[in-house]
Amino acid sequence: MSTKTDKIDRLAELTAATETSGGASLWVEALRRLRSSKMAIIGASIIAVFVVLAVIGPWIAPYSPTAQLWRGEVFPNQGLFIGPRADNWLGLDHLGRDEMSRLLVGARQTLLVGVVATLIGFTVGALIGGVSGAALSLGGAWGRRLDAVLMRVIDMMLALPSLLLAVSIAAILGQSLTTVMIAVGVVQIPIFARLLRGSMLAQGGSDYVLAARALGVRRRRIVMAHVLPNSLGPVIVQATLALATAIIEAAALSFLGLGNPDAAQPEWGVMLAQAQRFFDQAPMMAVYPALGIIITALGFTLLGEAMREALDPKLRS
Template sequence: MSDLLSPGRKKAKLDRLAELSAAHDDERGVSLWQEAFRRLRRNPAAIVGTVILGVFLLIALVGPFLVPYDPAAQLWKDEIREAQAFYPGPRAENWFGVDHLGRDEFSRMIVGARQTLLVGVVATLIGLTVGTLIGGLAGAAAGLGGRWGRWVDTVLMRIVDMLLALPSLLLAISIAALLGASLTTVMIAVGMVSVPIFARLLRGSMLAQSNSDYVLAATSLGVRRSKVALTHILPNSLAPVIVQSTLTLATAIIEVAALSFLGLGNPDASIPEWGVMLADAQRYLDAAPRLAILPALGIIITALGFTLLGEAMREALDPKLRK
């Protein structure tokens, strides 16, 4: 039958069979993470978020070594006239102008990016670590069953429920006020706010994975349920937690700025941080609104980058959206 086909049709048919075979091989050999990475590369939101975060990381890592002036030096204090509400704006020597103390605003924005990134990342790591420990222990205990397993799961989840019952910002303010104003306090306060989110998410993911076929197969082969929970269920339940950590970074940066705005951030004014800069600029909104607009834009754009990348990762790792 194939001999009766024209050479052109025969070549097209062979090409089509080759494409189908390659697609079948790709589908059979591609893992969830490889497929997710492939879909991320084709997602415009992921590309935009990655570019924003790449620029932000580059500024935070390299920028402090390239700033033209010391961010704490009041080099243009004599040019400021408080009585006339005059604060020099953008010009050749000061691209973003100077602040109310005569400090270069551009240098402070660049150095403040590192401080904001440090606080946001450390706060997220604190919440991720504590939340993963609580959620993993609760999920493993619930999967093991028995009286002790149910008791451990119930106690841990009731603690998490009490944390969730409090508004996140109110909880962060309470912790920061209790520990005193400092950079470490802000990290701990913001990190503890995200603990119940990670704990609930990991526990739910582990309970969903405990009904999978590979868990049943491992249990049928005589593997202890504790080993199944730690070596099989837990690693396969971390994908949504990783995605949530990206989204939490955006929230952490905003909450850090809120605590700094309320005066609970770093008391050392010589170290610039976007939230502190935004709080200091409130008294000069009429005379120099750029002092508030610049750090606000930095916070908004950075949070947008983390949000776009996190949402794209959530869609890429969703099994329901896989072809």
């Protein structure tokens, strides 16, 4: 857990550290660095393609993703599968369904799970982290006690392996797409909570906070109107990185059979699970959804890392 918390705490320090640098504002300079970053351009391009395919996939899919139009041509028990051909660019699955259509339509469900799960983690985590950071910043015995209680709960969640925690939650709630969203979202909560709290504490020692106190501005107004909004930079960066993790963990839960109970509905994790039985005879059935998951997660990771570097004062020229 120490490595995970160290990375979170380091990211929380970035916003406060940039306050002391002169020149352009934090976000203007970060945007300038992102525009010249090959890693950011590649990541953003991958994400753009993925989002476009997820949005228009059902309309450009050549066939229905659930229709077994070529069932009579596929015999899994005999090891007879249909590979890429003119009518089916990526071949057929074990039930005679068009692989390309299932990949295109499945991209939307994969994106939906990742975005909703990240929003759950971001919203609840930011709420807990904001309350904890504000309570500690405002001072007083009650604030320290509230912060201690909230952070001990967060530390216990961080101590558990993320996938194990997600599987446990999904097993308790039952098999459904909503369960996957909740399970993956809960895993993200402690990361956002600790990150926002650390960022708020780092902002507490900034020059503008000291100047506001010297002018007699109430501490509550400083925390809510200035410290909290200025602490959201690292949290936004983490949200981009969390999307990659959410997509991978959602696919893992679907692979384990904890996702959508309707196996006919295409989703990359479900497709990967269905293909494992036929990997020896038709390995490409597993390769296609696996590549989709890997490349999409890579896009969010590259963009998130580029944003983190753009905000890091130690990496600035």
